[in-house]
Amino acid sequence: MTRPEHDSPPEAAAMPDYVTGLAGAVREAVLAAQHSSGSRLVRGHSPGGDAQFGLDEVAEAAVWKYVVDHDLPVAVYSEDRGLQYHGEDPAHLLVVDPIDGTRPAVAGLESATVSVAVARMAPRPRIADVEYALLMELRTGAYLYGDLTVPGITAHGYDRPVPALTRTTDLARMFWSLEFNGHPAQLMTEAYGHLIDRSANTGGVFVFNSATWSISRLLTGQLDAYVDIGNRLLRDDPALLPEFERVGNGRVLHLFPYDIAAAVFLAERAGAVITDGYGQPLGETVLTDLSITNQRSCVAASTPELHQALLSAVRWRR
Secondary structure, eight states: OOOOOOOOOGGGGGHHHHHHHHHHHHHHHHHHHTTSTTTTSEEEEOTTSOEEEHHHHHHHHHHHHHHHTSOOOEEEEETTTEEEEESSSOSEEEEEEEEETHHHHHTTOSOOEEEEEEEEOOSSOBGGGEEEEEEEETTTOOEEEEETTSSSOEEESOSSOSOOOOOOOOGGGOEEEEOOTTSOHHHHHHHHHHHHHHHTTTSEEEOOSOHHHHHHHHHHTSOSEEEEOHHHHHHHOGGGHHHHHHHTTTSOOOBOHHHHHHHHHHHHHHTOEEEOTTSOOSTTOBTTOOSGGGOBOEEEESSHHHHHHHHHHSOOOO
């Protein structure tokens, strides 16, 4: 996607350390509270409708504490607290998912990240406007970072060179992940059950409950593809709305902007192919809009050939 060039404000020089420090502060707070008795309790629901666990409250509080403890004026859009402002006339918007993968996090599993994307402040900022992005693994603290000042992405804390995209092109041999939260299982298996059957033995099929973890595994070379097609199924057949609301506790729970903003930026700069379920770029996704029309599907792959094969092989509803 084409990104406009800007004259950087003075605070831009501090942004890499700022976002790394923010993610680290969230990670520290989450790890300290991860095994407390209230971490698994559902406290309510986020503005988008997803269940809000006790551990989410800890992470959200850590985000805001870090912001107010620092002098940088910013706007912050987070999963559970929506849009908040710190300081006057902020030049940047931080889009933060403090825990992408709350369920794995409360279970003590590794597939959870802190996701931070930073865009220039605008009336309707989009994924295409992201200038800095970071994904930090909650378990290890390893992270992927990129910004517009340097080509590609950098990786810290891994025991091998990253990015390291695979060259897989064969659907039968792909290692891939898919999404079920808020997605009727029968509809999903109708769409790609044959791909599960085709790849489960000679490749690998995983459900991580974290879009950022799944997409970041393409960049580390652990996965070949990631698929979340619920939003396209609903767009193709609006009569499916009651089914999606049934499994989403009355809401539609597809990919929200904060789920994918940082991951899309990093994946594109690392050379992965990442689009919506129609094969269209995700850059026009508005960062502060949770409506159904702004929710997204996603098909990501390590090679163009595998990406096209996935788009062609899914059994779309017409």
